Amino acid sequence: MKANTIAIAIHGGAGTILRSEMTEEQENTCRNGLQIAINIGYDLLSQGSSALEAVIAAVQKLEDNPIFNAGKGSVYTHKGVHEMDAAIMCGDTLRAGAVANVRNIRNPVLLANAVMNDGNHVFLAGKGASEFALKCHLQFEPDEYFFDELRYSQWMVAKKADKIAMDHISDKKFGTVGAVALDKHGNIAAATSTGGMTNKRYGRVGDSPLIGAGTYANNNTCAISCTGHGEFFIRSVVAYDISCLMEYKGLTVKEACAVVVHEKLPKIGGEGGLIALDVNGNIELVFNSEGMYRASAGDQSGQFIGIYKD
């Protein structure tokens, strides 16, 4: 490993994102949101902050941005509320924290972090998780904070059609968010946050908060944050699969990501993508969908922001 290498990657969701359907203004809004999030993470890493601090700060910025489906911009459930999931993991200690179906929490990633720091549990769900957030003095927001004209109309359309929609279907808004980072000390971390699927019901939980499925970090291999059709990512244990392909089969992070995203997931119909990063600062931004909102920055690799396939 090159000493003191730093790197960070983020995503704002994957799906049917076509250049022909985006206005210049929409594209700029999106690029801008990614830029702000990647900058704050990269600046923290430059100043010597931990990978954990960097992924939290980047994801928090994405959660606060109404254009992404996480935190403030979360989609509506079947009952017209916002139920959010998030997870975080540290590659050095394998400590992890996750929450599912939480409501009115401004930054679910901070709650996942609080669960991890508390150390008693890894995964809290529903009202119980909100009680824990209250105990930790995390910031709550009223329902109106999460109200959004476009999300609301998406929900009405999905509800009328009685279907569950991934956040990217028939709209220009963006999905699940996540970040992975490598700090100067050689540690990596991953975080993911999401509002799930429009019109979701029955307390559906996707892959985002599941350690090993949507989120994983291990200094021996890589840090991963996924986005896409969560059910397929759960059944494929995507994030840990990539880690195992590296650890047990000796694949590089690039090779492992290609196998899982371009070979294994398509076989079962799993659409989506992920961001990955190893302790040498190698970054992968891979997806088998039309596009993925993504950005990366590293002192070796420079900066990149992308939306479409090309």
Place this chain on the structure above:
Amino acid sequence: MKANTIAIAIHGGAGTILRSEMTEEQENTCRNGLQIAINIGYDLLSQGSSALEAVIAAVQKLEDNPIFNAGKGSVYTHKGVHEMDAAIMCGDTLRAGAVANVRNIRNPVLLANAVMNDGNHVFLAGKGASEFALKCHLQFEPDEYFFDELRYSQWMVAKKADKIAMDHISDKKFGTVGAVALDKHGNIAAATSTGGMTNKRYGRVGDSPLIGAGTYANNNTCAISCTGHGEFFIRSVVAYDISCLMEYKGLTVKEACAVVVHEKLPKIGGEGGLIALDVNGNIELVFNSEGMYRASAGDQSGQFIGIYKD
């Protein structure tokens, strides 16, 4: 693979189970419960039923038995209720279903199966999962059905001490239940069901319902059901780790289980065990705790019931 081989293994939890602390009557009650569950599963397999049907039937018997911490015998949460988790997975299709924090459902394993069969989602949690159960016409039971004198007193002790207790601590009752099976068609399946930890709060979810952590099945490798201190099993993605050690490193199911349960888990303080089975009918019942309630039956391996280490 030997054609038409059938095999099944079940567990009723792992933990500090000492011969010196068990009366003969307690031991017999436990052995009897395991015997009934393994018999129903094995008989089904003998008659040509699928591995899926066998694990469902075996787990259902364990859920209906008040001595095990699942279904009827579930422990009390901090609020004095019963919140149960379950998961199921098929090795041939990698289809899976899981539920967390469900209340008043007589057989959570049937709900996990209903989620899998519905096919829209993999993981439902909380009240939403109960709504789905209602839609599926699953059997509900009033709170009294889950009342148990011993579980209640355990809860009072844990509540007084303000601590969260694994079901096996300072009592003679038994933990999480699970089953893995191989059918005549060469397919394997896994199922796990639990009441979690006594006095658990904040909507805590353990490893049992998490695909890849506490439950996993894949015809290419093995079927697994775990029991123990769930947080460590989540962080270690235990079930899928065993599968990957077999698939990517070429380990046998015996070798893979030994690495994970006796080397990797102890390193991070993870106490517990698991049952595993491959498509050749090789069965593993491994644990790093004092004991594990376990049983197995196969047309090659014969029948076994065990409680303690020896």
